Amino acid sequence: MSFDLLHTDPSSSARAGVLHLPHGDVETPIFMPVGTAGTVKAVHQQELKDQVGAQIILGNTYHLYLRPGMQVLTEAGGLHKFTAWDRPILTDSGGYQVYSLSKQRKIKEEGVKFRSHIDGSIHVFTPENVMDIQRQIGADIIMAFDECTPYPCDEKYARRSMHMTHRWLDRCITRHKETEGLYGYEQILAPIIQGSTYPELRKQSAEYIANCDMPINAIGGLSVGEPHEDLYAMTNLVCEILPKEKPRYLMGVGTPANILECIALGIDMFDCVLPTRNARHGLLYTSQGIVHIRNEKWKHCFDPIDSESSATTSRDHTLAYLRHLTISGEALGAMIASIQNLSFFLSLVRKARLHIIDGTFSSWKDSILPVISNHR
């Protein structure tokens, strides 16, 4: 595994690079579709490659551990083989579920006890067994076990939680070093910065994570409801501390505008459920702006979903048809909409990369932001 930083934008901190992973190269900046339970919801692997142009996708430790479970995944030979996805995968550690399933869990220094949302059974996740589980899943990039703190979060809690996440990180690193990939390739471990929206904590955490000298550094605990100014301020602050020669991964972000702004601040990797979830709920991101596809105004609109899309389904099908499918609750509606949104996100970062390389990133960003952020 290695990272080549190819270009740096002269008018911002944006960068373009290539991340070399066991299952292939990833051109950065990149957006990674989220495939929590071994599927990017409503999008087939073939479409992810051919229509969307996905280079790397996510999986989730907590969800895959509960279902189908480690026995099935190891019998299958890991998540790549199980899902027949031969490009890179990154698995989240379950740290986000510490936040999103907070009603079902109890945090202790040792780890987190979860009550399964599926059958109510009890499961304990520790930094050590989360590493072991991620070894069994076999992703190219595995995440340290952390606590994603909520927003708002008082300073005292945020500080204690951050320090615990740091101690958990040390345990993750130890376990990661003691073990090795089960399927014949290396897996890299990414540590996660926390510290909520407190600059001092973010600074401390960024320094701690930078000192660990891991090949990828991640920023967590953002995009949990804080104002955009806080997201940008924290991202900017930690990017100035993190080493330039290593990829920076901003977890859980975000909207197209968030992504472009954070690319400008020096972020290389993003993931977010927004394109897929919003697609299933009828919100489309297109080159011409945002579309609420259920809205009556599209009932008789026979324009293409997105004439500039890389996806044939978006160029061949009309808004009126997609509206009909969505309102009728047809599965194909979710599929076409998800492909549209993911294609848009992937195309957005691809264009950002080209503009970073030819030195026109900032002006390009400022010119398209109003178009893609407004309603069509």
Place this chain on the structure above:
RNA sequence: GGGGGUACGCCGGAGCUGGAGAGCCGGGCCAGACUGUAAAUCUGGUGUCUCAGACUGAAUAGGUUCGAUUCCUAUUACCCCCA
């Protein structure tokens, strides 16, 4: 042709067998939310108006009554049974 039954919101169902409905449950429709996915989910609206309020409203027209969606009469529509 004869007998019986039922009619209220965009649709279906429930409830009221004289005592305050713009009003119960579903669905549809309209709009909004969603950021390392307990999410093909959730929230709100859905008679009219000059909209912090007011008005009209239980198939249609009458009647009884202090008071009618509820009881009576006629008409209309639909459903069932018999010819």
